Each structure stands twice: as structure tokens, then as C-alpha cells.
Amino acid sequence: RKTEICREDDGSLAPFDRINAAQVVVANETLYINRKDGFAGYGLKKDESIEKCSNLDDIIVFGKDGVMKVMKIAEKMFVGKSPLRVNVFRRDEDKVYNMVYRDGKSGRLYAKKFKVGGVTREKEYPLFKTHSKSRIFFFAVHDSDKKNSRILVHLDPELKRVKEMVIEFDFAWLDLQGRGAKGSTLTAHKVDRVVNAPREIGEEASEPASSKEEDKKPSSSEKKLSSVKVPPKDINTKEDQAKKETPEKPGSKGPKSQTTFEF
Template sequence: TRYAIAYFEGLLKKYGASRERKTQLRTFDVVTAQKVAVANQKLYVNYQDGFVGYGLKKDEKAVEVTSCSDLDDIIAIRRDGTFMVTRIAEKTFMGKDILLAGVYNKNDDRLVYNMVYLDGASGISFAKRFLVSGITRDKVYDLTKGTKGTKVLYLTANPNSETELVAVQLSDKAPARVKQFDFDFAELAIKGKGSMGNIVTKQQIKKITQKSVGDSTLGGREVFFDSVVARLNHAGHGRYLGAFDTDDTILVVYKDGSYELNAPDLNKRFDLANIVLLRKLEAETVLSAVYVDGESKTYYIKRFKIETSTFGKRFLFISESKGSKLLAATAFAEPAVEVTL
């Protein structure tokens, strides 16, 4: 043992100069099997024939819908108002006439479905907002009354419980004098998957189209930034950034004098070593910066509002001259700096 230690100490003394560590020591967050396999597959859906899986790339009728892992569960809702959750596979038959399919997370209590369906027995159209929880894999559930001739007329999945305003157009044969009106899903309470829903109309519906997406009815979701693992989270780890609603944005300012806008994506790992500022972007946010121009060696102070809206693209806000450097940046309402000559 002494010989081995002395040998490596000799190597370090002889060859170690100017060969400092180039890798970084970083604490890793808790790794689960599903997170490790997050992006290794693509989920495809053949809506017409009813097949779902990651092995349908060569199926001409299949459409890529999202990224997934081979450990995920998937959900498929059909036109007749029934749905099923199953373990993802290369190719799985989940019933013909699929309207919506995606990855299913049993712990997601924010994903809300907005739906309008026609009851086959009465001819009445109902609207409902619902969560999907407490399910058994490979069991068929019914989201409607289950009567013959029932069909779903409108269906969306809303990851942060967003509401919608839709335009309902009645059939030309409908006796109603007004044949088009708006329906606001915000007027409905979020209930379980087995709820019947509220009456939209007793007339025959020709078409339903989305007019606008509203805010989350469950309120903004609290987001935290954990600097240890450089990720966002909802679990309360790290610095509190605020409650994020549908259109809210993360502002990141980098040491090179650029800024970037991001959605509050929990899977994104931020480049913490090169970040000066990370916070929620508010409508009144003003960014203040001090930088030196590389060509003239002049020091400048600037204050500005973020006017771009593109996600994932950096925008330089200091001089492009070689050698220019950002010295300080803040989003405080009344910032102050101390200058030492």
C-alpha cells in the first residue's frame, strides 16, 4: 500500500503541473428509473386503427405525439367516450377511433381534460372537466353515460388545468334561432372521470372550435430552483421563484451578457456555472446591467425591459465588441452599484 501511494504521489509531482481537473464535481439529484429513460423513445399513435406504441414509426397512418420512456404508462381516449391506461409497448391495440393519446402520470393532479359529448339515448350534449386518477391498467372506463350512439364532440388535455372558451355551432336543421354561441369551460367545476357533466344544448351540434385558452382554475403552480442540482421543482427544494400560470416564463441572464427565456420545464438542467440571474419574468421586470465595452474600454450602465418572447434562444444585450464583459446584472426595482476607481 505504501509503495502504491508513493508511486502515485510521484506521478502527480512529475506530471501533475498544468494538468488541473477539467471535470466538475456536482451533486446529483435522486435518480429514478423513469427519469433516466425519459427521452429514449417516441410515442406514435395510429388514431384510425387504434394502435399506440414506440414501434410505429414505419406505420404510414401513425403520428408522433410526444417523447416517452419504455417504462411509461400511456392513456388513450376513444371517440365513444371510453378510455384505457396500459404499459407502453412497441405496439399496443387500444381500440379504434382514438381521439387523444399520451403519457399517463398517476401522480399528476394538474392535468385536466375538457370534454363535450353527445349522449346517444337523449340527444343532449354535455360538457365536463375531469381528472383521471385511481385507475387500473388495461381496464376500460367510460367517461359518458355509456349509452348506444354516444360520441365525443370535443376533447383537450390541459397540463395546468387551463380553461377554454369554445364556439359551438348548431346544425342547420336545428330549430334554434341562434345557431352559434360561446361556451366557457371556466364555468365548470373539475370533477372525477365518472361525472355526467353539465348540459350544453339539447340541439344537434355541427361543430365545436376553440376560441381561446384561459388561465388555470387551480391557480398558479409554485416553482422552486434547486441550485444543488440546477433544476426547477414543485417539491419546495431551493429558492422560491413564484407561482407560475399558463403563460409565465423563466428569465435567465448569463455571464456572457445574454439573456434567455424558458418555460418552467422541470426536466431542464440549467448551466449554473454561467448564470448570473435566474428568476420569474414579470410584466414589470426591468433588467439593469453594468458592462465594459471591449473596444473603447468604456463602462456603461443600461436598464431595459424584455421585449422578446422566443423560448430557448439567447439574446445579447451588451456590446458585441471583442473583450466586452458583463460586470453586474440585477432585476431589483431600485438597484444601486458602488464604483471604485
């Protein structure tokens, strides 16, 4: 009797009984979400639709508290009220996330660019240290690390003796990090809001998470700042760092993951 065979991803042959059912199942369901009540699933047909799925998929949830979790999809499940992002989790995708958050303990604003990496289903993964005053100001996703968000950081208008009240930042200046990295300091000043910078001609839009702050239209002052295309002098771009082949000297400021951008 001949054994039925198929080819795996690496081209090798394997029996059909070794095929993962999730690899051949048809996406004949739709993932829905009720953001107000915090529920998602393929059974909530009267609520907001997200994307096609199957009943064998996993979903990934990013909560507004900075906690990430991968869950088995169901007809209805609780994902937390007003989540930043809920989508089908595909392990073979190379998604890159751009995030700006405030550290509740220090009050500093951090930026980080990361990938999800390996995960265990139903386990919670905090993206930063839990604190009552911690807050996510910006969150966006891209299909690869070649695409990056450009943002405008608006400082609190009540601040005194601060010359630059709006900071323009490009995530292309950051190296890709793990999800648990602290990130790089943007400012120690109090921040009012963070928004997408106006797009330049031919530039693709980022895919931000749902947020009232990110839906605001840029003011005339923001449009003027869009012409600034280079990082401040104190920042070493990735191209500059690649040219330096000398080892780091003792007493240096530490790894790039903790670099502070001085604006």
C-alpha cells in the same frame, strides 16, 4: 458497511433498492401511432411520432367511444382506430380535460371538466354512459385548471324557431369534476358541430384532440360572437357561488354537477 441512501420526494432518506426504476430511466425511445389501423408503440418508427418515452412508461388512451384506458407501453399495441388522444401517462402531472359530448339516450349536449384521478392499468373507464348514439363533439387538454377552452356550439341549421343558432361557452364557468361525472347540460337542441372560439389577443390556445370539426376556420359570424365575455344571466359563475354562504334550500335543483345552463 454503509448503506447507500437517497432522498425521496418528501425529503426523507431511503435505500437505493427502494427507488422505482421508472423514476431514473432515460426517455430514450419515442412513442409512435398509426391512427388509421389503431396501433401505437415505440417500435412503429415509420408512423406519426407523439413524444419521447421509455420502455417502462405507461400510456393513456382516450377512445372516440368515450372510454379511457391506461396501458403498459410496448413496441406495438392496439389502442383503437382513430383515438382522440394517446400520450405517455405521468401520474405526477396535473392535466385537466375539457369535453363536450352528446348523451345518446336523451340527445342532450353535456360539457364536463375533469381530471383522470386514480386508475388501474388495463382497466377501461367510460367517461359517459355507453349508447349507440352517444358522441364526443369536443375534447381538449390543459396543464392546469386555470386554463380553459372557449367553444362555439353550432346548432343544426334545420332547426326552426330557434333564435340563437350559435352558443358561446367557456369551460371556466364549470367546476372541476371527477372523470365519472355526467357534466352540465349545454343544450337539448340538435347540434351540428362544436369548434374552438376565436382566440383573443394574448390568449393561449388550447390543445385539442385531433378532429376534423375542430380544424375548421371560424366564419365571420363566429368572429362577431367572440366579443361576448359573460355567461347568460341564468348561470351562476364560481365567483358568485363563493359569495353565497347560506345552505341549499330543500327542493332545490340539486348539486352543481347537474347544473343546466339555459342559453
